[in-house]
Amino acid sequence: MKTQLTIAVIATLSLPLQAEINISGFASVNGGKVLSGSGVPQYGIEPTFLADYPIVSAYTEDFSMKPESLFGLQFTGNLSEGLSATAQIVARGANDYDAKFEWAYISYELNDSWTIQAGKKRLPLFYYSDFFDVGYAYVWMRAPADNYTWQIFNYNGINALYSGSVGDWSISGNIYGGREDDTNNKLLSEFFFTEPTREIWKDILGGVIQVSNDWLEVRATHMQYTNERFRSGVQVLWDGKSEREGKFYGLAMNADFGNLFILTELNRLDLGGNLDTAMITLGYRFDSFTPFASYAEFEQDDLDGENHNTKSFGVRWDFHSSAAFKIQYDDVEDNSFDLAVAGDSESITFGIDVVF
Amino acid sequence: MKKYTLAMTLFLFSATTLAEVAVIVHPSNGNAIDAALIKKIFTGKSKSFTDGSKVGPVSQSASSDVTAEFNKKALKKSSSQLKAYWSKLVFTGKGTPPKELGNDAAVLKHVASTPNAIGFITAGSEDSSVKVVQKY
Numbered sequence: 001m002k003t004q005l006t007i008a009v010i011a012t013l014s015l016p017l018q019a020e021i022n023i024s025g026f027a028s029v030n031g032g033k034v035l036s037g038s039g040v041p042q043y044g045i046e047p048t049f050l051a052d053y054p055i056v057s058a059y060t061e062d063f064s065m066k067p068e069s070l071f072g073l074q075f076t077g078n079l080s081e082g083l084s085a086t087a088q089i090v091a092r093g094a095n096d097y098d099a100k101f102e103w104a105y106i107s108y109e110l111n112d113s114w115t116i117q118a119g120k121k122r123l124p125l126f127y128y129s130d131f132f133d134v135g136y137a138y139v140w141m142r143a144p145a146d147n148y149t150w151q152i153f154n155y156n157g158i159n160a161l162y163s164g165s166v167g168d169w170s171i172s173g174n175i176y177g178g179r180e181d182d183t184n185n186k187l188l189s190e191f192f193f194t195e196p197t198r199e200i201w202k203d204i205l206g207g208v209i210q211v212s213n214d215w216l217e218v219r220a221t222h223m224q225y226t227n228e229r230f231r232s233g234v235q236v237l238w239d240g241k242s243e244r245e246g247k248f249y250g251l252a253m254n255a256d257f258g259n260l261f262i263l264t265e266l267n268r269l270d271l272g273g274n275l276d277t278a279m280i281t282l283g284y285r286f287d288s289f290t291p292f293a294s295y296a297e298f299e300q301d302d303l304d305g306e307n308h309n310t311k312s313f314g315v316r317w318d319f320h321s322s323a324a325f326k327i328q329y330d331d332v333e334d335n336s337f338d339l340a341v342a343g344d345s346e347s348i349t350f351g352i353d354v355v356f
Numbered sequence: 357m358k359k360y361t362l363a364m365t366l367f368l369f370s371a372t373t374l375a376e377v378a379v380i381v382h383p384s385n386g387n388a389i390d391a392a393l394i395k396k397i398f399t400g401k402s403k404s405f406t407d408g409s410k411v412g413p414v415s416q417s418a419s420s421d422v423t424a425e426f427n428k429k430a431l432k433k434s435s436s437q438l439k440a441y442w443s444k445l446v447f448t449g450k451g452t453p454p455k456e457l458g459n460d461a462a463v464l465k466h467v468a469s470t471p472n473a474i475g476f477i478t479a480g481s482e483d484s485s486v487k488v489v490q491k492y
Binding site: 024072088105107121122124131133134137161163168170172285 | 392396401402403404410418419432434435436437439440441443444446447448449450
Protein backbone atom coordinates (compact mmCIF):
# COMPACT_ATOMS: atom_id res chain seq x y z
CA MET A 1 0.00 0.00 0.00
CA LYS A 2 2.72 2.43 1.05
CA THR A 3 4.82 1.83 -2.07
CA GLN A 4 1.80 2.04 -4.29
CA LEU A 5 0.90 5.34 -2.71
CA THR A 6 4.43 6.67 -3.10
CA ILE A 7 4.47 5.71 -6.75
CA ALA A 8 1.12 7.35 -7.27
CA VAL A 9 2.24 10.51 -5.50
CA ILE A 10 5.42 10.63 -7.56
CA ALA A 11 3.40 10.02 -10.69
CA THR A 12 1.11 12.92 -9.92
CA LEU A 13 3.95 15.17 -8.82
CA SER A 14 5.91 14.49 -11.97
CA LEU A 15 3.34 16.37 -14.03
CA PRO A 16 4.11 19.78 -12.57
CA LEU A 17 3.37 21.74 -15.70
CA GLN A 18 -0.29 20.78 -15.65
CA ALA A 19 -0.82 21.03 -11.92
CA GLU A 20 -1.87 24.10 -10.05
CA ILE A 21 -0.40 23.85 -6.56
CA ASN A 22 -2.25 25.55 -3.73
CA ILE A 23 -0.51 26.13 -0.46
CA SER A 24 -2.51 26.86 2.64
CA GLY A 25 -1.79 26.47 6.30
CA PHE A 26 -2.64 26.90 9.92
CA ALA A 27 -0.70 27.65 13.06
CA SER A 28 -1.30 27.87 16.77
CA VAL A 29 1.01 29.50 19.25
CA ASN A 30 -0.24 28.53 22.68
CA GLY A 31 1.08 28.66 26.18
CA GLY A 32 -0.09 27.80 29.64
CA LYS A 33 0.53 26.32 33.04
CA VAL A 34 -1.09 24.36 35.81
CA LEU A 35 -2.25 26.72 38.58
CA SER A 36 -2.70 23.91 41.07
CA GLY A 37 -2.94 20.16 40.80
CA SER A 38 -2.65 16.88 42.65
CA GLY A 39 -0.55 14.99 40.13
CA VAL A 40 -0.64 11.20 40.52
CA PRO A 41 1.64 10.42 43.49
CA GLN A 42 1.21 6.65 43.12
CA TYR A 43 2.72 6.86 39.60
CA GLY A 44 5.20 9.64 40.33
CA ILE A 45 3.40 12.17 38.09
CA GLU A 46 3.79 15.81 39.12
CA PRO A 47 0.79 18.24 38.87
CA THR A 48 -0.11 17.94 35.19
CA PHE A 49 -2.82 19.02 32.79
CA LEU A 50 -3.03 16.59 29.86
CA ALA A 51 -4.60 18.93 27.30
CA ASP A 52 -4.33 16.58 24.35
CA TYR A 53 -3.98 12.83 24.88
CA PRO A 54 -2.80 11.45 21.50
CA ILE A 55 0.11 13.87 21.12
CA VAL A 56 0.72 14.10 24.88
CA SER A 57 0.34 17.86 25.32
CA ALA A 58 1.13 18.03 29.01
CA TYR A 59 1.28 21.31 30.92
CA THR A 60 2.94 21.43 34.34
CA GLU A 61 3.35 24.16 36.95
CA ASP A 62 6.13 25.72 34.83
CA PHE A 63 4.77 27.95 32.07
CA SER A 64 5.41 26.38 28.67
CA MET A 65 4.57 27.16 25.06
CA LYS A 66 5.53 23.78 23.67
CA PRO A 67 2.67 21.37 24.48
CA GLU A 68 0.10 22.67 22.00
CA SER A 69 1.87 25.04 19.63
CA LEU A 70 1.96 23.76 16.08
CA PHE A 71 2.52 24.80 12.51
CA GLY A 72 0.84 23.08 9.55
CA LEU A 73 1.21 23.46 5.80
CA GLN A 74 -1.07 21.92 3.22
CA PHE A 75 -0.12 21.44 -0.41
CA THR A 76 -2.78 20.53 -2.92
CA GLY A 77 -1.89 19.81 -6.50
CA ASN A 78 -4.98 20.16 -8.64
CA LEU A 79 -4.75 18.12 -11.78
CA SER A 80 -7.55 18.38 -14.25
CA GLU A 81 -10.79 16.41 -14.28
CA GLY A 82 -11.37 16.14 -10.54
CA LEU A 83 -8.02 14.62 -9.61
CA SER A 84 -5.92 16.14 -6.85
CA ALA A 85 -3.07 15.18 -4.52
CA THR A 86 -2.87 16.63 -1.03
CA ALA A 87 -0.17 16.55 1.61
CA GLN A 88 -0.28 18.10 5.05
CA ILE A 89 2.87 18.57 7.05
CA VAL A 90 2.60 19.40 10.72
CA ALA A 91 5.35 20.43 13.14
CA ARG A 92 4.35 20.23 16.81
CA GLY A 93 5.95 21.78 19.84
CA ALA A 94 5.13 18.55 21.69
CA ASN A 95 7.48 16.75 19.25
CA ASP A 96 10.18 19.45 19.25
CA TYR A 97 8.78 20.84 15.99
CA ASP A 98 9.79 17.74 14.05
CA ALA A 99 7.83 18.16 10.82
CA LYS A 100 5.83 15.09 9.81
CA PHE A 101 3.44 14.14 7.05
CA GLU A 102 0.06 13.82 8.78
CA TRP A 103 -2.00 13.55 5.63
CA ALA A 104 -0.94 12.38 2.16
CA TYR A 105 -3.68 11.32 -0.16
CA ILE A 106 -5.01 11.37 -3.67
CA SER A 107 -8.53 12.49 -4.27
CA TYR A 108 -10.71 11.81 -7.27
CA GLU A 109 -14.10 13.43 -7.77
CA LEU A 110 -16.28 10.80 -9.45
CA ASN A 111 -19.25 13.16 -9.79
CA ASP A 112 -21.03 15.91 -7.86
CA SER A 113 -21.92 13.51 -5.06
CA TRP A 114 -18.99 11.11 -4.68
CA THR A 115 -15.27 11.58 -4.13
CA ILE A 116 -12.79 8.77 -3.58
CA GLN A 117 -9.67 9.36 -1.52
CA ALA A 118 -6.76 7.02 -0.86
CA GLY A 119 -3.67 7.38 1.27
CA LYS A 120 -2.89 8.54 4.76
CA LYS A 121 -5.70 10.44 6.46
CA ARG A 122 -7.01 11.43 9.85
CA LEU A 123 -9.36 8.89 11.42
CA PRO A 124 -12.74 10.69 11.55
CA LEU A 125 -13.91 9.24 14.86
CA PHE A 126 -15.14 12.22 16.78
CA TYR A 127 -16.77 15.31 15.36
CA TYR A 128 -13.57 17.35 15.66
CA SER A 129 -11.07 14.54 14.98
CA ASP A 130 -10.18 15.37 11.43
CA PHE A 131 -9.63 19.09 12.03
CA PHE A 132 -8.27 18.73 15.54
CA ASP A 133 -5.06 20.55 14.60
CA VAL A 134 -6.85 23.56 13.12
CA GLY A 135 -7.58 25.58 16.25
CA TYR A 136 -9.00 28.44 14.20
CA ALA A 137 -11.92 26.21 13.16
CA TYR A 138 -13.41 25.83 16.65
CA VAL A 139 -14.17 27.90 19.73
CA TRP A 140 -12.07 26.29 22.49
CA MET A 141 -8.32 26.08 22.93
CA ARG A 142 -8.73 22.43 21.90
CA ALA A 143 -11.47 19.86 21.41
CA PRO A 144 -12.38 18.59 24.91
CA ALA A 145 -9.50 16.43 26.12
CA ASP A 146 -11.64 13.92 28.03
CA ASN A 147 -13.37 12.90 24.80
CA TYR A 148 -10.40 12.95 22.45
CA THR A 149 -8.37 10.35 24.30
CA TRP A 150 -7.59 7.97 21.50
CA GLN A 151 -4.08 6.80 20.87
CA ILE A 152 -4.54 6.29 17.14
CA PHE A 153 -5.53 9.28 15.05
CA ASN A 154 -4.39 8.51 11.53
CA TYR A 155 -4.96 5.59 9.21
CA ASN A 156 -3.83 4.37 5.82
CA GLY A 157 -6.63 3.36 3.57
CA ILE A 158 -9.48 4.34 1.32
CA ASN A 159 -12.29 6.79 1.94
CA ALA A 160 -15.43 7.43 -0.09
CA LEU A 161 -17.01 10.83 0.53
CA TYR A 162 -20.61 11.65 -0.27
CA SER A 163 -22.42 14.97 -0.34
CA GLY A 164 -25.97 15.69 -1.38
CA SER A 165 -29.18 17.28 -0.22
CA VAL A 166 -32.86 16.60 0.37
CA GLY A 167 -35.02 19.72 0.50
CA ASP A 168 -33.49 22.14 2.99
CA TRP A 169 -31.25 19.44 4.47
CA SER A 170 -27.69 18.89 3.39
CA ILE A 171 -26.42 15.35 3.72
CA SER A 172 -22.82 14.34 3.79
CA GLY A 173 -21.04 11.23 4.83
CA ASN A 174 -18.19 8.89 4.26
CA ILE A 175 -17.27 5.24 4.38
CA TYR A 176 -13.67 4.32 5.07
CA GLY A 177 -11.46 1.32 5.62
CA GLY A 178 -7.79 0.73 6.34
CA ARG A 179 -5.25 0.12 9.05
CA GLU A 180 -2.65 1.81 11.18
CA ASP A 181 0.52 0.30 12.61
CA ASP A 182 2.09 2.81 14.97
CA THR A 183 5.48 1.35 15.89
CA ASN A 184 6.14 3.73 18.76
CA ASN A 185 2.78 5.06 19.91
CA LYS A 186 3.33 8.33 21.74
CA LEU A 187 0.47 8.23 24.23
CA LEU A 188 1.00 4.60 25.25
CA SER A 189 4.81 4.65 25.15
CA GLU A 190 5.45 7.97 26.82
CA PHE A 191 2.50 8.42 29.12
CA PHE A 192 0.63 5.27 30.03
CA PHE A 193 3.13 2.40 29.93
CA THR A 194 6.47 4.28 29.85
CA GLU A 195 7.94 1.59 27.61
CA PRO A 196 8.05 1.33 23.79
CA THR A 197 4.55 0.31 22.70
CA ARG A 198 3.52 -0.71 19.22
CA GLU A 199 -0.19 -0.19 18.61
CA ILE A 200 -1.92 -1.84 15.66
CA TRP A 201 -5.44 -1.14 14.53
CA LYS A 202 -6.33 -3.37 11.62
CA ASP A 203 -9.48 -4.12 9.62
CA ILE A 204 -10.69 -0.61 10.37
CA LEU A 205 -14.11 -0.09 8.83
CA GLY A 206 -16.21 2.95 9.55
CA GLY A 207 -18.96 5.21 8.38
CA VAL A 208 -20.11 8.75 9.12
CA ILE A 209 -23.38 10.41 8.23
CA GLN A 210 -24.06 14.07 8.81
CA VAL A 211 -27.26 16.00 8.14
CA SER A 212 -27.64 19.72 8.59
CA ASN A 213 -29.97 22.59 7.89
CA ASP A 214 -29.74 26.31 8.67
CA TRP A 215 -29.34 25.89 12.41
CA LEU A 216 -29.10 22.20 13.31
CA GLU A 217 -26.42 19.66 12.58
CA VAL A 218 -26.48 15.97 13.53
CA ARG A 219 -23.59 13.57 13.01
CA ALA A 220 -23.70 9.85 13.66
CA THR A 221 -20.81 7.46 13.26
CA HIS A 222 -19.78 3.85 13.75
CA MET A 223 -16.37 2.28 13.41
CA GLN A 224 -14.91 -1.10 14.17
CA TYR A 225 -11.36 -2.39 14.27
CA THR A 226 -9.14 -5.19 15.53
CA ASN A 227 -6.52 -4.23 18.07
CA GLU A 228 -3.07 -5.76 18.61
CA ARG A 229 -0.42 -4.40 20.92
CA PHE A 230 3.25 -5.07 21.69
CA ARG A 231 4.91 -3.70 24.81
CA SER A 232 8.71 -3.72 24.57
CA GLY A 233 8.32 -6.22 21.73
CA VAL A 234 6.12 -8.61 23.74
CA GLN A 235 2.60 -9.24 22.49
CA VAL A 236 -0.09 -8.10 24.90
CA LEU A 237 -2.77 -10.69 25.63
CA TRP A 238 -6.33 -9.81 26.52
CA ASP A 239 -8.14 -12.75 28.16
CA GLY A 240 -5.45 -14.98 26.68
CA LYS A 241 -6.00 -13.69 23.14
CA SER A 242 -3.61 -11.62 21.05
CA GLU A 243 -6.42 -9.63 19.44
CA ARG A 244 -9.47 -7.78 20.62
CA GLU A 245 -12.32 -6.14 18.78
CA GLY A 246 -13.22 -2.49 19.25
CA LYS A 247 -16.54 -0.95 18.30
CA PHE A 248 -17.08 2.77 18.37
CA TYR A 249 -20.38 4.66 18.29
CA GLY A 250 -20.68 8.43 18.20
CA LEU A 251 -23.45 10.99 18.06
CA ALA A 252 -22.90 14.73 17.85
CA MET A 253 -25.54 17.44 17.76
CA ASN A 254 -24.88 21.12 17.25
CA ALA A 255 -27.49 23.86 17.28
CA ASP A 256 -26.73 27.41 16.23
CA PHE A 257 -29.32 30.10 16.96
CA GLY A 258 -27.31 32.94 15.43
CA ASN A 259 -25.54 34.23 18.52
CA LEU A 260 -26.22 31.41 20.96
CA PHE A 261 -24.90 27.98 20.08
CA ILE A 262 -24.79 24.55 21.70
CA LEU A 263 -22.31 21.82 20.85
CA THR A 264 -22.72 18.25 22.12
CA GLU A 265 -21.10 14.86 21.66
CA LEU A 266 -21.85 11.40 23.01
CA ASN A 267 -19.52 8.52 22.27
CA ARG A 268 -19.09 4.91 23.30
CA LEU A 269 -16.18 2.59 22.69
CA ASP A 270 -16.93 -1.06 23.35
CA LEU A 271 -13.68 -2.97 23.95
CA GLY A 272 -15.31 -5.80 25.87
CA GLY A 273 -16.32 -3.18 28.44
CA ASN A 274 -17.68 0.26 27.65
CA LEU A 275 -15.77 3.51 27.64
CA ASP A 276 -18.23 6.39 27.47
CA THR A 277 -17.46 10.00 26.71
CA ALA A 278 -19.73 13.03 26.59
CA MET A 279 -19.36 16.75 26.05
CA ILE A 280 -21.57 19.82 26.09
CA THR A 281 -20.56 23.39 25.28
CA LEU A 282 -22.57 26.60 25.39
CA GLY A 283 -21.31 29.71 23.67
CA TYR A 284 -22.57 33.16 22.77
CA ARG A 285 -21.24 35.48 20.09
CA PHE A 286 -20.96 39.14 21.10
CA ASP A 287 -19.65 40.52 17.81
CA SER A 288 -15.99 39.44 17.76
CA PHE A 289 -16.02 38.01 21.30
CA THR A 290 -17.30 34.50 21.97
CA PRO A 291 -17.34 33.44 25.61
CA PHE A 292 -18.08 29.76 26.24
CA ALA A 293 -18.55 27.22 29.01
CA SER A 294 -17.96 23.52 28.55
CA TYR A 295 -18.21 20.22 30.41
CA ALA A 296 -16.67 16.95 29.21
CA GLU A 297 -16.31 13.53 30.82
CA PHE A 298 -14.83 10.09 30.36
CA GLU A 299 -16.22 7.10 32.20
CA GLN A 300 -15.12 3.49 32.04
CA ASP A 301 -17.77 0.98 33.03
CA ASP A 302 -15.66 -0.86 35.61
CA LEU A 303 -14.83 -0.85 39.30
CA ASP A 304 -12.32 2.03 39.71
CA GLY A 305 -12.23 2.34 35.91
CA GLU A 306 -10.72 5.35 34.17
CA ASN A 307 -12.95 8.27 35.14
CA HIS A 308 -12.29 11.98 34.65
CA ASN A 309 -14.09 15.17 33.74
CA THR A 310 -13.29 18.76 32.89
CA LYS A 311 -15.16 22.03 33.40
CA SER A 312 -13.89 24.76 31.11
CA PHE A 313 -14.55 28.47 30.68
CA GLY A 314 -12.99 30.68 28.10
CA VAL A 315 -13.32 33.29 25.44
CA ARG A 316 -12.40 33.45 21.78
CA TRP A 317 -11.68 36.87 20.32
CA ASP A 318 -11.59 37.26 16.53
CA PHE A 319 -9.28 40.26 16.53
CA HIS A 320 -8.16 39.87 12.92
CA SER A 321 -9.74 38.49 9.75
CA SER A 322 -7.48 35.40 9.84
CA ALA A 323 -6.55 35.11 13.49
CA ALA A 324 -8.20 34.47 16.82
CA PHE A 325 -6.97 34.92 20.36
CA LYS A 326 -8.27 32.45 22.96
CA ILE A 327 -7.91 32.06 26.67
CA GLN A 328 -9.30 29.14 28.67
CA TYR A 329 -9.49 27.95 32.25
CA ASP A 330 -9.79 24.17 32.80
CA ASP A 331 -10.72 22.38 36.00
CA VAL A 332 -10.00 18.64 35.72
CA GLU A 333 -11.25 16.05 38.18
CA ASP A 334 -9.61 12.61 38.00
CA ASN A 335 -11.61 10.11 40.04
CA SER A 336 -9.76 6.84 39.53
CA PHE A 337 -6.86 5.52 41.59
CA ASP A 338 -5.48 2.60 39.58
CA LEU A 339 -6.32 4.17 36.25
CA ALA A 340 -5.60 7.77 37.22
CA VAL A 341 -4.39 9.71 34.19
CA ALA A 342 -2.90 12.99 35.40
CA GLY A 343 -4.75 13.73 38.61
CA ASP A 344 -6.86 16.78 39.45
CA SER A 345 -5.72 20.10 38.07
CA GLU A 346 -6.70 23.68 37.45
CA SER A 347 -4.92 25.41 34.63
CA ILE A 348 -4.87 28.38 32.37
CA THR A 349 -3.93 28.27 28.68
CA PHE A 350 -4.04 30.94 25.98
CA GLY A 351 -2.84 31.48 22.47
CA ILE A 352 -3.37 32.62 18.92
CA ASP A 353 -4.70 30.53 16.04
CA VAL A 354 -4.23 31.59 12.45
CA VAL A 355 -5.13 30.21 9.04
CA PHE A 356 -3.62 31.28 5.77
CA MET B 357 -27.67 75.26 1.48
CA LYS B 358 -26.36 73.94 4.75
CA LYS B 359 -29.37 71.69 5.12
CA TYR B 360 -28.84 70.42 1.61
CA THR B 361 -25.19 69.59 2.34
CA LEU B 362 -26.17 67.78 5.50
CA ALA B 363 -28.79 65.79 3.65
CA MET B 364 -26.27 64.96 0.94
CA THR B 365 -23.71 63.85 3.52
CA LEU B 366 -26.24 61.65 5.26
CA PHE B 367 -27.28 60.19 1.96
CA LEU B 368 -23.70 59.43 0.93
CA PHE B 369 -22.92 58.05 4.36
CA SER B 370 -25.86 55.70 4.33
CA ALA B 371 -25.12 54.74 0.76
CA THR B 372 -21.66 53.50 1.68
CA THR B 373 -22.57 51.66 4.87
CA LEU B 374 -25.71 50.09 3.54
CA ALA B 375 -24.35 49.17 0.12
CA GLU B 376 -26.53 46.58 -1.55
CA VAL B 377 -25.09 43.42 -2.97
CA ALA B 378 -26.11 42.00 -6.34
CA VAL B 379 -25.60 38.34 -7.21
CA ILE B 380 -24.82 37.94 -10.90
CA VAL B 381 -24.63 35.13 -13.44
CA HIS B 382 -23.91 34.82 -17.13
CA PRO B 383 -26.81 36.18 -19.27
CA SER B 384 -27.33 32.73 -20.82
CA ASN B 385 -27.94 31.12 -17.40
CA GLY B 386 -31.66 30.32 -17.27
CA ASN B 387 -31.72 28.45 -13.96
CA ALA B 388 -33.98 29.46 -11.09
CA ILE B 389 -31.59 30.79 -8.49
CA ASP B 390 -33.05 31.80 -5.15
CA ALA B 391 -31.48 32.94 -1.87
CA ALA B 392 -31.44 29.38 -0.48
CA LEU B 393 -29.51 28.04 -3.47
CA ILE B 394 -27.07 30.97 -3.33
CA LYS B 395 -26.37 30.16 0.30
CA LYS B 396 -25.76 26.51 -0.56
CA ILE B 397 -23.51 27.35 -3.51
CA PHE B 398 -21.33 29.75 -1.54
CA THR B 399 -20.92 27.31 1.38
CA GLY B 400 -19.95 24.44 -0.91
CA LYS B 401 -23.16 22.46 -0.29
CA SER B 402 -24.47 22.71 -3.85
CA LYS B 403 -22.15 22.02 -6.71
CA SER B 404 -24.60 22.33 -9.58
CA PHE B 405 -27.43 24.49 -10.87
CA THR B 406 -30.95 23.08 -11.17
CA ASP B 407 -30.27 22.00 -14.77
CA GLY B 408 -27.34 19.90 -13.56
CA SER B 409 -24.53 22.08 -14.90
CA LYS B 410 -21.59 22.61 -12.58
CA VAL B 411 -21.43 25.90 -10.66
CA GLY B 412 -18.35 28.06 -10.65
CA PRO B 413 -18.73 30.48 -7.73
CA VAL B 414 -16.30 33.37 -7.33
CA SER B 415 -15.88 35.53 -4.28
CA GLN B 416 -14.04 38.76 -3.53
CA SER B 417 -11.23 39.57 -1.15
CA ALA B 418 -12.20 38.63 2.43
CA SER B 419 -11.37 42.10 3.69
CA SER B 420 -13.59 43.99 1.21
CA ASP B 421 -16.86 45.63 2.30
CA VAL B 422 -18.94 43.89 -0.35
CA THR B 423 -17.73 40.48 0.84
CA ALA B 424 -18.54 41.31 4.48
CA GLU B 425 -21.99 42.48 3.37
CA PHE B 426 -22.59 39.37 1.25
CA ASN B 427 -21.43 37.04 4.06
CA LYS B 428 -23.73 38.75 6.53
CA LYS B 429 -26.83 39.04 4.35
CA ALA B 430 -26.65 36.02 2.07
CA LEU B 431 -24.76 33.50 4.20
CA LYS B 432 -25.80 34.83 7.65
CA LYS B 433 -22.25 34.48 8.90
CA SER B 434 -19.57 36.90 9.99
CA SER B 435 -16.38 36.81 7.94
CA SER B 436 -14.48 35.02 10.71
CA GLN B 437 -17.27 32.44 11.15
CA LEU B 438 -17.10 31.77 7.42
CA LYS B 439 -13.34 31.50 7.54
CA ALA B 440 -13.57 29.00 10.41
CA TYR B 441 -16.19 27.05 8.41
CA TRP B 442 -13.97 26.85 5.34
CA SER B 443 -10.80 25.99 7.24
CA LYS B 444 -12.63 22.96 8.62
CA LEU B 445 -13.41 21.80 5.07
CA VAL B 446 -10.14 22.77 3.41
CA PHE B 447 -7.89 21.00 5.91
CA THR B 448 -9.97 17.83 5.88
CA GLY B 449 -10.13 17.51 2.10
CA LYS B 450 -13.89 18.10 1.99
CA GLY B 451 -14.13 21.34 0.08
CA THR B 452 -12.49 24.39 -1.39
CA PRO B 453 -13.81 27.93 -0.96
CA PRO B 454 -14.79 29.98 -4.01
CA LYS B 455 -11.87 31.62 -5.70
CA GLU B 456 -11.34 35.24 -4.62
CA LEU B 457 -11.18 37.89 -7.32
CA GLY B 458 -9.81 41.39 -6.75
CA ASN B 459 -12.82 43.69 -7.08
CA ASP B 460 -16.28 44.27 -8.61
CA ALA B 461 -14.81 44.85 -12.08
CA ALA B 462 -12.88 41.58 -12.00
CA VAL B 463 -15.98 39.64 -10.93
CA LEU B 464 -18.08 41.35 -13.59
CA LYS B 465 -15.57 40.50 -16.28
CA HIS B 466 -15.22 36.90 -15.13
CA VAL B 467 -18.97 36.26 -14.87
CA ALA B 468 -19.68 37.96 -18.23
CA SER B 469 -17.29 35.56 -19.94
CA THR B 470 -17.98 32.32 -18.01
CA PRO B 471 -21.33 30.55 -18.62
CA ASN B 472 -21.41 28.60 -15.30
CA ALA B 473 -20.03 31.40 -13.09
CA ILE B 474 -21.86 33.06 -10.21
CA GLY B 475 -20.50 35.99 -8.24
CA PHE B 476 -21.48 39.03 -6.21
CA ILE B 477 -20.74 42.72 -6.69
CA THR B 478 -21.78 46.05 -5.20
CA ALA B 479 -25.27 46.70 -6.54
CA GLY B 480 -25.12 49.33 -9.24
CA SER B 481 -21.82 48.12 -10.70
CA GLU B 482 -23.57 45.59 -12.94
CA ASP B 483 -24.14 46.18 -16.65
CA SER B 484 -25.86 44.32 -19.49
CA SER B 485 -23.02 41.79 -19.79
CA VAL B 486 -24.42 39.90 -16.79
CA LYS B 487 -27.76 38.95 -15.27
CA VAL B 488 -28.71 39.91 -11.71
CA VAL B 489 -30.50 37.02 -9.97
CA GLN B 490 -30.72 38.33 -6.42
CA LYS B 491 -30.21 41.54 -4.46
CA TYR B 492 -29.64 41.87 -0.73
